[in-house]
Amino acid sequence: MTRTLRALPTLLKIGIAEAIAYRAEMLVWVLSTTMPFVMWVMWSAVAQVSPVVGQSGRAYGSAAFSAYFLCTFMVRQIVASWASWEMNFEVRQGTLAMRLLRPIHPVISYAMGHLAALPLRFAVATPVAVALVLTAAAELPHDPRIWALWVPCMVGAWLVAFFSNIAVGTLCFFMESSLKVMEVWLACLMVFSGYLIPLDLFPPALRVVAELLPFRYQIGLPVEVMTGRYAFAEAARLVAIQWAWAAGLIVLSFALWRTGVKRFQAYGG
Amino acid sequence: MISVRGLKKHYRVHKRAPGLRAAVKSLFKREYTTVPAVDGIDFEIKPGERVGFLGPNGAGKTTTLKVLSGLLYPSEGEVRVDGHLPQKREVAFLSKIMLVMGQKQQLLWDLPPADTFELNRAIYDVPRDEMKKRLGNLVELLAIGDVIQKPTRQLSLGERMKCELAAALVHGPKVLFLDEPTIGLDVSMQVVMREFIRTYNEQFGATLILTSHYMDDVAALCPRVIVIDKGRLSYDGGLAELVQRVRPEKRVAFRLSAAVPLAQLEALGKVVRHDAAEAVLQVPMDQVNTVVGKALASLPVKDLTVENPPLEEVMSELFSRSRADAAGKGRAA
Numbered sequence: 001m002t003r004t005l006r007a008l009p010t011l012l013k014i015g016i017a018e019a020i021a022y023r024a025e026m027l028v029w030v031l032s033t034t035m036p037f038v039m040w041v042m043w044s045a046v047a048q049v050s051p052v053v054g055q056s057g058r059a060y061g062s063a064a065f066s067a068y069f070l071c072t073f074m075v076r077q078i079v080a081s082w083a084s085w086e087m088n089f090e091v092r093q094g095t096l097a098m099r100l101l102r103p104i105h106p107v108i109s110y111a112m113g114h115l116a117a118l119p120l121r122f123a124v125a126t127p128v129a130v131a132l133v134l135t136a137a138a139e140l141p142h143d144p145r146i147w148a149l150w151v152p153c154m155v156g157a158w159l160v161a162f163f164s165n166i167a168v169g170t171l172c173f174f175m176e177s178s179l180k181v182m183e184v185w186l187a188c189l190m191v192f193s194g195y196l197i198p199l200d201l202f203p204p205a206l207r208v209v210a211e212l213l214p215f216r217y218q219i220g221l222p223v224e225v226m227t228g229r230y231a232f233a234e235a236a237r238l239v240a241i242q243w244a245w246a247a248g249l250i251v252l253s254f255a256l257w258r259t260g261v262k263r264f265q266a267y268g269g
Numbered sequence: 270m271i272s273v274r275g276l277k278k279h280y281r282v283h284k285r286a287p288g289l290r291a292a293v294k295s296l297f298k299r300e301y302t303t304v305p306a307v308d309g310i311d312f313e314i315k316p317g318e319r320v321g322f323l324g325p326n327g328a329g330k331t332t333t334l335k336v337l338s339g340l341l342y343p344s345e346g347e348v349r350v351d352g353h354l355p356q357k358r359e360v361a362f363l364s365k366i367m368l369v370m371g372q373k374q375q376l377l378w379d380l381p382p383a384d385t386f387e388l389n390r391a392i393y394d395v396p397r398d399e400m401k402k403r404l405g406n407l408v409e410l411l412a413i414g415d416v417i418q419k420p421t422r423q424l425s426l427g428e429r430m431k432c433e434l435a436a437a438l439v440h441g442p443k444v445l446f447l448d449e450p451t452i453g454l455d456v457s458m459q460v461v462m463r464e465f466i467r468t469y470n471e472q473f474g475a476t477l478i479l480t481s482h483y484m485d486d487v488a489a490l491c492p493r494v495i496v497i498d499k500g501r502l503s504y505d506g507g508l509a510e511l512v513q514r515v516r517p518e519k520r521v522a523f524r525l526s527a528a529v530p531l532a533q534l535e536a537l538g539k540v541v542r543h544d545a546a547e548a549v550l551q552v553p554m555d556q557v558n559t560v561v562g563k564a565l566a567s568l569p570v571k572d573l574t575v576e577n578p579p580l581e582e583v584m585s586e587l588f589s590r591s592r593a594d595a596a597g598k599g600r601a602a
């Protein structure tokens with residue numbers, strides 16, 4: 001364990017060098033996640049025709065939608081995870097073997113790859129943050145405690161995103177059509193996370209479902225916290241639930257990994 | 270150092286006929302077939318030995334190496350490598366072994382090999398000064414000083430293979446599994462790799478298992494050979510004895526100063542090749558002296574050499590023989 005900790009700075013350093021070498025590909029990838037901007041334009045148009053009122057009774061004007069979707073874009077940049085695709089590819093190609101041969105847990109090495117991409121992702125998110133402050137500052141909370149809570153909320157969101165990705169990724173050890181399952185899961189993420197529509201605007205029944213699932217803790221919750229949707233106590237309660245999800249997903253991921261890796265077929269060579 | 274008892278590895282593969290109907294059917298009822306890639310093998314390897322795995326394609330060589338290095342769980346039997354059960358993949362175990370296979374392996378494609386070396390140094394927790402010494406040695410032995418700072422994608426295949434090998438050895442593995450390490454390399458590069466592998470074994474006393482379909486690799490590197498065929502061990506011993514056992518014959522090659530009729534050669538032994546200036550006979554070992562005597566007395570011989578038959582031929586004979594055996598058994602059963 002201490003040995004792994006000692007290795008982390010180097011892993012991160014080399015990971016960042018790799019991310020920089022791949023920056024062109026990554027930029028293309030980032031530009032393909034512009035859905036929030038589309039939703040922003042769409043919902044703003046709707047809000048101009050007739051007022052949009054959420055279940056909470058709060059009215060959404062176009063400033064509220066700008067704030068929501070600019071935040072959605074930033075959160076998505078930072079908590080993005082592609083581990084399930086990476087795993088799927090490496091299991092099918094047999095290149096997972098290289099990770100398995102090294103005395104560092106593959107899940108840790110995937111995590112390092114993700115963290116190494118963060119500097120570039122922050123760089124993409126920064127201009128959007130500036131735009132947010134310039135256009136919708138009034139929509140942001142003023143309570144410094146909320147912003148203090150937002151930090152663990154982002155970390156929790158990252159953990160939920162990363163470990164649900166690992167858990168779903170381990171399916172490729174167990175089934176051949178895991179890619180199909182991953183597509184269904186991605187569709188659920190889009191709908192139930194609040195990525196396309198704020199949870200507050202869901203029909204009541206759907207909202208109940210969304211609140212029972214982990215997806216909202218990955219995007220919706222941090223966005224709601226940073227757009228001042230909750231008083232401090234309520235926000236803290238939700239972040240606690242988020243961290244419980246994170247803990248559960250971590251345990252689940254490692255358990256699935258341990259069973260799944262025994263079935264690894266190490267194709268190739 | 271390595272002990273393998275009753276090792277079996279059976280792959281379970283999903284069997285599906287082509288076509289939509291079969292695809293739909295397979296959603297509900299899956300049929301599996303079992304591929305007995307390794308089907309009961311035993312051997313022991315002592316520290317510092319260099320052992321070559323020989324066998325035709327699909328014999329189970331790579332599968333065996335993957336089990337030994339902990340990538341695959343054995344279906345049956347027990348494997349120990351320096352006291353460890355490989356499939357547990359303990360840090361202590363992973364730190365003393367390495368498996369090198371294929372070409373595109375651990376080197377980071379867009380970064381120079383030096384970065385991969387540094388990454389491995391951190392992962393394997395090699396002290397920096399130790400690393401400096403070790404890497405200096407590897408760079409010198411492999412002559413890669415001027416390529417390790419270039420991005421990997423710009424390197425030639427041979428340079429890349431050398432750097433792969435260096436990356437695999439940064440942590441000084443005591444046990445090294447090499448799966449076809451010279452595949453695709455030109456002859457001079459094969460020789461360089463071979464020399465390097467031997468030097469590594471001799472300098473560090475590392476235990477080495479190598480598979481190759483270039484018999485020359487095995488002949489040059491491995492005093493001991495294990496032949497695997499259809500997942501079973503069909504020979505374990507010295508290379509020279511193997512050659513003798515499969516082909517207890519020698520080749521006698523003559524350079525002739527005048528043409529000799531074929532019939533005259535056939536009287537002496539089996540004619541492998543013959544033209545006006547040269548003839549090659551295959552002769553049982555114990556008759557070599559008589560044949561040579563007779564030939565010198567009756568033929569216009571300018572020059573004469575006695576050799577072993579080429580290894581490639583020995584191998585193909587060995588494998589076709591084991592096929593024929595199996596076919597025979599099949600019919601008897």
Ligand SMILES: Nc1ncnc2c1ncn2[C@@H]1O[C@H](COP(=O)(O)OP(=O)(O)O)[C@@H](O)[C@H]1O
Nearest residue numbers: 265267280282304306326327328329330331332
């Ligand atoms: N992952 C796998 N799944 C199913 N069958 C496999 C797999 N890997 C290898 N095989 C089969 O197992 C047998 C042995 O393969 P392998 O160990 O790669 O042989 P070799 O290295 O001697 O050429 C072959 O018949 C091969 O097709």
Ligand SMILES: [Mg+2]
Nearest residue numbers: 269330331448
């Ligand atoms: Mg092979």
